[in-house]
Amino acid sequence: MRSNAVSPADELGDESRQFALLLDSVTDYAIYMLDPRGYIRTWNRGGSRIKGYDAADVIGTHFSRFYTARDVEQGLPLRNLETARQDGRFEAEAWRARKDGSRFRASVVIDPIFKDDQLLGYAKVTRDITERYKAERRLQEAQQALMQAQKMEAIGKLTLGLAHDFNNLLTVVVNSLDLIDARTRDEGIGRYVLTAMRAAERGVLLTRQLLTFGSGQTLALETTDLNELLRENIELLQRAAGDGIEVRLALADEPLVADIDRAQFEAAVLNLVSNSRDAILPSPGIIAINLSCRQTRDPASSHAGTRPFLTVEVVDDGPGIPAEHHQRVFEPFFTTKEVGQGSGLGLSQVFGFASQSGGFVHLRSEPGQGTAVTIHLPAREH
Ligand SMILES: Nc1ncnc2c1ncn2[C@@H]1O[C@H](COP(=O)(O)OP(=O)(O)O)[C@@H](O)[C@H]1O
Numbered sequence: 001m002r003s004n005a006v007s008p009a010d011e012l013g014d015e016s017r018q019f020a021l022l023l024d025s026v027t028d029y030a031i032y033m034l035d036p037r038g039y040i041r042t043w044n045r046g047g048s049r050i051k052g053y054d055a056a057d058v059i060g061t062h063f064s065r066f067y068t069a070r071d072v073e074q075g076l077p078l079r080n081l082e083t084a085r086q087d088g089r090f091e092a093e094a095w096r097a098r099k100d101g102s103r104f105r106a107s108v109v110i111d112p113i114f115k116d117d118q119l120l121g122y123a124k125v126t127r128d129i130t131e132r133y134k135a136e137r138r139l140q141e142a143q144q145a146l147m148q149a150q151k152m153e154a155i156g157k158l159t160l161g162l163a164h165d166f167n168n169l170l171t172v173v174v175n176s177l178d179l180i181d182a183r184t185r186d187e188g189i190g191r192y193v194l195t196a197m198r199a200a201e202r203g204v205l206l207t208r209q210l211l212t213f214g215s216g217q218t219l220a221l222e223t224t225d226l227n228e229l230l231r232e233n234i235e236l237l238q239r240a241a242g243d244g245i246e247v248r249l250a251l252a253d254e255p256l257v258a259d260i261d262r263a264q265f266e267a268a269v270l271n272l273v274s275n276s277r278d279a280i281l282p283s284p285g286i287i288a289i290n291l292s293c294r295q296t297r298d299p300a301s302s303h304a305g306t307r308p309f310l311t312v313e314v315v316d317d318g319p320g321i322p323a324e325h326h327q328r329v330f331e332p333f334f335t336t337k338e339v340g341q342g343s344g345l346g347l348s349q350v351f352g353f354a355s356q357s358g359g360f361v362h363l364r365s366e367p368g369q370g371t372a373v374t375i376h377l378p379a380r381e382h
């Protein structure tokens, strides 16, 4: 008896039609064929979804249109075909362009198609891995920030212990000098005592900075509008910068109210301005101090959400900081200045102040492009 039932294979048609249907139903991959010179011969729905072009847009055109202008300029599209032909496969991860001009991270495979040693064309498979790429990058950045934070915490603890011991020693030295001073009438000895006293006082100052870095100073919090405080300080900052350097203050439009230790804040801004001055000199230059409120997240905190931070950005047009120093400049005693010129405690004070205030510091700098250091302080909750 003959059956009238149609097998699914019949409905799908012959093998090549089945294959075309299969390819077209794939939407997560752009799968298409190129002729030996790189002109597009077939297209699937994945291609439309990922790259934004319909079959009619692209069939018959050259596949180099998916490359960024720079890659085309460097002859990359044809080079990749050549690699595929010679090595039997080309594989890469790179940025590619969509129809609307936006870029996406692509995982690309090109396979040559031979028949009896004759190159018929290429099979090209492209996958959009932008999300995965971004997630990996975010994870990497978070891990780096965490490692950096742990390192700074370890250095902070070490510094704190050292600073406390030092403080105790200096107290003994200063007290003894006081006693010597009270008992001697010898002017010569008096002069030595004075010199020793000055050195000890400078030591006390240094240990205080170390205590700040190690978050060992008690902050004297006061509700403060940063706009007002900086306006009051601008003359002092201009004087610190010197004659050839202009300090430009750009206040925020809104009040920037935070609970901060005013003295520590002033010291931090002064440290940043001094660094900018040192970097700019001997040429003339500009130091800009910009205030604003930004919605952002603390890179070292595990909270994923953003919060409002009051930001004080100090920007200079100096020579910038080389990338290999970026992680180290906040460490206590890291300095590139000559002995006597720098203590290496300026940025560590800035770092310590910001962290102890619940904020963080961000550094942006490239050699030849100047430097921007931004203190982020949590905005006062209403
Ligand atoms: N604005 C800047 N431009 C260029 N380099 C800078 C700047 N600020 C800081 N630096 C670099 O960071 C180092 C550490 O700064 P800091 O902690 O203030 O210590 P110090 O100023 O005593 O060297 C400096 O020696 C310098 O190399």
Ligand SMILES: [Mg+2]
Pocket: 271, 274, 275, 342, 344, 345, 346, 347
């Ligand atoms: Mg400094």
